[in-house]
Amino acid sequence: MTQIPNSKPCSESRVFQTNRVLPPDTNNHQTLFGGKLMASIDVVASISAAKHCRSECVTASMDSVDFLHPIRPTDAVHLESFVTFTGRSSMEVFVKVTAEDLISGESRVAATSFITFVSLNEHGKPKAVPGVYPETEEEKYLFDSGEERSLIRKARRKASITFSEKIKQY
DSSP, rough: OOOOTTTTGGGGGGGGEEEEOOOGGBOTSSOOHHHHHHHHHHHHHHHHHHHHHHSEEEEEEEEEEEEEEEOOTTTTEEEEEEEEOOOEEEEEEEEEEEEEETTTOEEEEEEEEEEEEEEETSSOOOOOOEEEEOHHHHHHHHHHHHHHHHHHHHHHHHHHHHHHSSOOOO
16 A cells, blocks of 8 residues: 555554443443433544544534444443544544443444544644555545545535524524
8 A cells, every 4th residue: 555645554553441331331231321322432533533633623513323232231341442544634534433241252243433632732723634545445445435435524514514504592
């Protein structure tokens, strides 16, 4: 793979975090509360974004969070995040959530997420970010599909702005 000058490998932004599911973290179905998982996803993704650009970053959008399997109190929750695609001042971060049953040892991908962050300069304005390049097959798959997700994200943002102009304000 040809490296673009001033670009970094996806692996340089990789972050791992493991949590245990505790009773206060569960909903009425005795599974991990989705909002609790989303908060953890945002935290690890923000660390990946900051590691990639070495600056302050803000969450621009939670592009997707797909809950694939329930996460139970007997599970450990492993989160892995890394930058998969970059724009001028924004970065797409992928988060893979794996649930490991601590009794049986079985693991499954329980959720996936894409979050966009914007890098900020010392004045709180968007600043350019380094490019990114993949090294593994998984990273290559995510990188190669990044431009399409970026176009979808831009169209969705434009539609959200139009929508927000039409709804009633308090």
